[in-house]
Amino acid sequence: MSLTEAVQRFIKNGSQVALGGFTVSRNPMAVAYEIIRQNIKDLHIVCHSQGQSFDILVGAGCVKRVELAYGANGRFASTCVRFRKAVERGDIEVEDYSNNQMSLRFLAGSLSIPFIPSKSGFETDLLHKEGFSTEMRSHRKVARKKFAEMTDPFDSDGGKVVLLPALQPDVALVHAQYVGDDGTVRIKGLTFADIEQAKAADAVIVTCEEIVPKSFIRLDPDQNSLPPFLIDAVVRLPYGAHPTACRLFYDYDAKHLNMYRYMARDDAGFRKYLDEWVLGVANHEEYLDKIGGSGLMTIKADPVIGYRPGLDRR
């Protein structure tokens, strides 16, 4: 399936989308760019700690509603630049959770259980302050309550527990290193909450660095991450997570992320970035040409240690 078709078929105005990866790693960048090119609006983003793909979707005006734990990009942005502006301007609706809470919510969704208990966050504003209004809580795919508190029925001392509602997004986006030609997905390195998000979702789009033979991917199935029958679209897109990193294939592009941070500071600069890097390229191939062959090779990872040693990251 082509990237264009995958996005057209599975992401609509108003879709609830789970972004894979974590801040500067394995963000579904190529899909995010295509969402922007297709001018899809009113997305409801659900994620734990998101960086580049999240910020660019927010900045491009594709996002209406967010449930998240963290919007930042490591040392490249202590708070995601366009996210911060959008919240301060009141352009998006935000509900805050923590990373443990969000990952447990995806876990619950993946297990088809309606909620999951947690012992995190008692007496914090994560529980005391609700971002979503009562009206929003009647919307499709929005939990009726932010959380519920109860007494542990198995504890004779009556300990308290927080119950977190499961998440089952419309679509989960995953950028993986390998997909077999049978559809089996293999993520190398940290999986973050990608596996839980994909299992929880109604549809899954996987972009990958390489499509490999079934005979290879099934030789050691202990290493695989997702079965074919949960995957709706597979698109081979080398460097599809650029400018974020993809372990074993490439490092993050520090120069590009610094440029983004600089350009994203004001509206005109961000517009220019979008025009140049997203709307000004027709597809992923043109994007790769724009980075340039030497740009790709500069960040190419050592295939054993997984990143580019000695890369200039200032």
Place this chain on the structure above:
Amino acid sequence: MSLTEAVQRFIKNGSQVALGGFTVSRNPMAVAYEIIRQNIKDLHIVCHSQGQSFDILVGAGCVKRVELAYGANGRFASTCVRFRKAVERGDIEVEDYSNNQMSLRFLAGSLSIPFIPSKSGFETDLLHKEGFSTEMRSHRKVARKKFAEMTDPFDSDGGKVVLLPALQPDVALVHAQYVGDDGTVRIKGLTFADIEQAKAADAVIVTCEEIVPKSFIRLDPDQNSLPPFLIDAVVRLPYGAHPTACRLFYDYDAKHLNMYRYMARDDAGFRKYLDEWVLGVANHEEYLDKIGGSGLMTIKADPVIGYRPGLDRR
């Protein structure tokens, strides 16, 4: 650490023990035999589907109390022979759950959450009939209730949910293929609920086929199962799961399991099996000698496909 010392230090009369493996695979047999040799009593076994290690511990009189989903050994015993006798005679206290319920209970224990919801088992006797008495429910490590039912607070239609109490056993027994000399554990093939059981437990004993260098086990950490800091004892015991199978190393010993089934049918026969195969050998080395070199080689697995193709399994 030696097998003798590991068992002495971590397993006491009355300990709650989680058995790793599943029916005919990766049972902690060498540890079970050592428990019998050390004459440890009143164990409280917690497991999902257990076969050989469970049955021999029950038969040898080491077990007082059991929470389980299944006691059988594939085609070698449609019900575990000594387990069946012990229940019919009223020698052990049994609480029945299902495999999903038991694995979720270990998962909850591993996440340090006190319970976990499930949508399985409504209106069945798994919920309606309690094996443990009220008096037993005041014991250490026994859940106050078998389960609790509640209305889903996030469901406007008021759907029902079963809450299952977490398990945190005193000790978890794992037989793994590899342990690094740094203590990192790698299980190959299906992990069953071994990882959840180990993370949920107060102590973990790992027996393994091979101890390998840290440089090897950390070259691809995506494949590893447990971190060193949760492991209390590592004992290298090749064929330590015999007569059950250990993927990539050996198949189950069908002849031995058939012999066991035959001998276990009556008390005298079982006693004879114990005397010969457990009490009559001082340690694992003598056990291996008793199986004999050719016996070991007959079931040795093809190291790529993981079992012994063409093995006579009748």
Place this chain on the structure above:
Amino acid sequence: MADYTEREMMAISAGRLISNGDVLFAGTGVSMLAATVSKRIHAPKAVVFFETGGIDPSLDELPMAVSDSRVMHGTCLNSGLVESFSIVGHRRLHTIAFLGAAQIDKFGNLNSTCIGDYHHPKVRFPGSGGACDAASLASGVIIFMQLGKRRFVKKLDYLTSPGWLQGGESRKEAGYARGGPIAVVTNKGIMKFDEATKAMYLAEYYPGVPISEITGEIDFDIDVAGAKESSPPTAEELRILREQVDPQRLILG
């Protein structure tokens, strides 16, 4: 009877109930055969998986337990129990579970726990394993049973795995989002369940089997009005079953 055994007829009959694209939860014994037969003959795109966590193994040799290393080879994924049960119950998948039991009642509820009082049983069986979960969470269940009055009973000694419970809407009302038994494949014929009442009825009798021979082995009333004779196994079905699925006759006997 003809030149095939009851077990062969059972495995092939069950296989015929499977659609391409189904995701099959297989147990041990005949249910393992049926899953393999489905995949090899009737529904090559069906995916077989095991509660132990092995998903879509190559099954070059027949496993003798769901934890057999043979369910871990050629899989797309080797995982564990938590994972496998999340697949059984996944709303995106049409999952069919093959289950056996010691007792069944008119509404397809199953007992695989004990005969007699639970606290002092006359006979103890292995227990639920994943059966209660598959019966609770799968899209549908196909049951394997040998006929017999002690097996097809008016009242179960213990309800391990939910069928249609008390029939009618009772399964839904109990809290189950989907599922329920589809068919009972026995050694002499196949039962299904009435859409409204959820009571068991005789759908097919195997070639040459008199209906009275079936009803005589069931301890509750069963509607036989619409029963038809099954088509016998084809030569091709038998050839694949015997030559490819269980050449050692480990389960066929």
Place this chain on the structure above:
Amino acid sequence: MADYTEREMMAISAGRLISNGDVLFAGTGVSMLAATVSKRIHAPKAVVFFETGGIDPSLDELPMAVSDSRVMHGTCLNSGLVESFSIVGHRRLHTIAFLGAAQIDKFGNLNSTCIGDYHHPKVRFPGSGGACDAASLASGVIIFMQLGKRRFVKKLDYLTSPGWLQGGESRKEAGYARGGPIAVVTNKGIMKFDEATKAMYLAEYYPGVPISEITGEIDFDIDVAGAKESSPPTAEELRILREQVDPQRLILG
């Protein structure tokens, strides 16, 4: 000041608070430095791990984010978020979390969410990430903060991560089984918390820093009676920090 920077002093001071065998939950920035310093200098048997799931990486190069591929190399385990938070809260482990924040109050509660009203913030920060969880579940928390009256405040605009809540027994009463802040490592000195009241007090001022320079940057009353001068970084501490931990001065600046 002497021949070392505030950041260097902060990283080394935090490292000194760590015991061998501790399991360290590290964030980005100075907290990453501190974890690495602890491991390299003060507590070689400490294990550093990241909320992203990387456990005990070799850290041959300094990661610039917790999702950096540098936290995935040489680890004993590469997992994910669910796993990593199960480690933070594991009763068998003594886990210490390094956290930063935008605001802190007298009881070590932290804000990393916003300034102003939550629904219409003047300034939006990244949010909790794993901070609330680490502050809830870890055995102890070490906080990094630059001093300043807008940072050390009487009342937080938003309570993201629980410290000692309202002091005294309030943390325990709220439902937390363990944990709470141990120390606040600032650019000019180190604060700790009174065992009974849980109120912040000045424990150490860095060499040559007048106490008034510290209290002048804090918007609540703080006990300074027992404050002592810190020992300066040793030459060896500085050498390892500069040559091995952050030779590119990515975080040291």
